[in-house]
Amino acid sequence: MSAFNRLLVAGLPLVPKFIVGKVASRYVAGETLDDALRVVKVLNSEGAMATIDVLGEEVAEREKALAAVDEYLRVFEAIPAHGVDSNVSIKLTLLGLKIDEGFCRDNVERIAAAAKAQGNFVRIDMEDNTCTDPTLRIYHDLQPRYGNLGVVLQAYMRRTLDDIAQLPREGASVRICKGIYVEPRRIAWKGFETVRANYVRALEKMIENGVYPAIATHDEYLVCAAQALIDKHGLHREQYEFQMLLGVDEELRRILIAGGHRLRVYVPYGQDWYPYSIRRLRENPEVARHVLRAMLSGK
Numbered sequence: 001m002s003a004f005n006r007l008l009v010a011g012l013p014l015v016p017k018f019i020v021g022k023v024a025s026r027y028v029a030g031e032t033l034d035d036a037l038r039v040v041k042v043l044n045s046e047g048a049m050a051t052i053d054v055l056g057e058e059v060a061e062r063e064k065a066l067a068a069v070d071e072y073l074r075v076f077e078a079i080p081a082h083g084v085d086s087n088v089s090i091k092l093t094l095l096g097l098k099i100d101e102g103f104c105r106d107n108v109e110r111i112a113a114a115a116k117a118q119g120n121f122v123r124i125d126m127e128d129n130t131c132t133d134p135t136l137r138i139y140h141d142l143q144p145r146y147g148n149l150g151v152v153l154q155a156y157m158r159r160t161l162d163d164i165a166q167l168p169r170e171g172a173s174v175r176i177c178k179g180i181y182v183e184p185r186r187i188a189w190k191g192f193e194t195v196r197a198n199y200v201r202a203l204e205k206m207i208e209n210g211v212y213p214a215i216a217t218h219d220e221y222l223v224c225a226a227q228a229l230i231d232k233h234g235l236h237r238e239q240y241e242f243q244m245l246l247g248v249d250e251e252l253r254r255i256l257i258a259g260g261h262r263l264r265v266y267v268p269y270g271q272d273w274y275p276y277s278i279r280r281l282r283e284n285p286e287v288a289r290h291v292l293r294a295m296l297s298g299k
């Protein structure tokens with residue numbers, strides 16, 4: 001990233017919200033469930049699966065967490081009603097993790113039960129390091145009972161290989177990603193190549209341990225390394241999937257699908273789009289060009 005881009009990224013919180021919204025709209029399906037369903041239908045028609053995420057995080061009021069549960073229950077009614085191929089992703093701080101772990105676990109359980117009734121699946125996103133232990137506790141508690149939960153591990157975390165070793169030998173499904181939160185070096189690898197190396201190590205350990213890997217990346221190097229591991233371990237098409245974010249590198253998405261791989265796109269929607277969009281813009285190598293163009297266009 002250029003020095004100018006780094007400066008702009010640091011100043012993103014000062015950019016007016018409507019401009020952030022304009023530039024970041026490619027990363028978010030819209031504000032309503034109908035918007036999400038429309039996007040998922042298009043993705044399905046292009047050969048991609050989806051995972052729908054209700055935007056929001058760090059809620060401090062029980063009512064907001066309960067409203068998010070209700071929204072997920074609506075999603076599980078809508079998926080079969082619209083005949084779309086999608087599961088869901090959830091963030092535990094939206095479901096009350098910072099209020100009370102037991103309350104959050106009960107909320108996740110309601111979502112897991114609704115998913116199970118529809119034969120569907122729930123991926124628990126991984127947030128910052130304060131959430132890692134409680135997220136894994138809730139996953140390890142509920143997964144044996146419901147069997148339709150998956151979790152996320154972050155390649156930048158030094159603990160990730162140990163966390164893989166703790167997973168159940170059968171039926172574990174893990175999304176492996178680099179990790180997006182800013183973590184201290186004490187607990188997280190910092191070098192770009194180091195994180196890549198740990199990603200490949202983690203992915204191979206998951207495959208060796210019989211974990212279903214959801215390979216979440218837009219990094220062509222990692223896609224190539226993952227393909228090598230898929231070949232080396234003789235995985236069939238149904239034994240793994242690639243995952244990408246809405247609005248990022250659609251060309252790579254098409255290449256993977258044309259290559260015969262299964263690919264799932266993360267489709268977030270909702271009114272609480274701002275923190276998610278800021279994180280996505282920080283990763284965008286062309287952020288300055290987009291933001292400047294939006295500012296100059298004056299709308």
Ligand SMILES: Cc1cc2nc3c(=O)[nH]c(=O)nc-3n(C[C@H](O)[C@H](O)[C@H](O)COP(=O)(O)OP(=O)(O)OC[C@H]3O[C@@H](n4cnc5c(N)ncnc54)[C@H](O)[C@@H]3O)c2cc1C
Binds near residue numbers: 177248
């Ligand atoms: C499906 C999915 C789910 C995720 N879930 C989580 C999670 O639960 N917890 C978590 O901490 N992180 C999550 N992430 C984010 C992840 O940790 C990374 O921050 C993100 O994927 C960028 O890493 P990368 O592997 O794509 O490599 P990078 O090196 O960051 O990106 C590779 C290339 O992809 C392109 N690119 C990447 N991001 C953008 C962008 N925003 N806009 C435009 N181009 C871009 C650029 O060309 C870049 O050079 C998820 C990512 C995906 C794909």
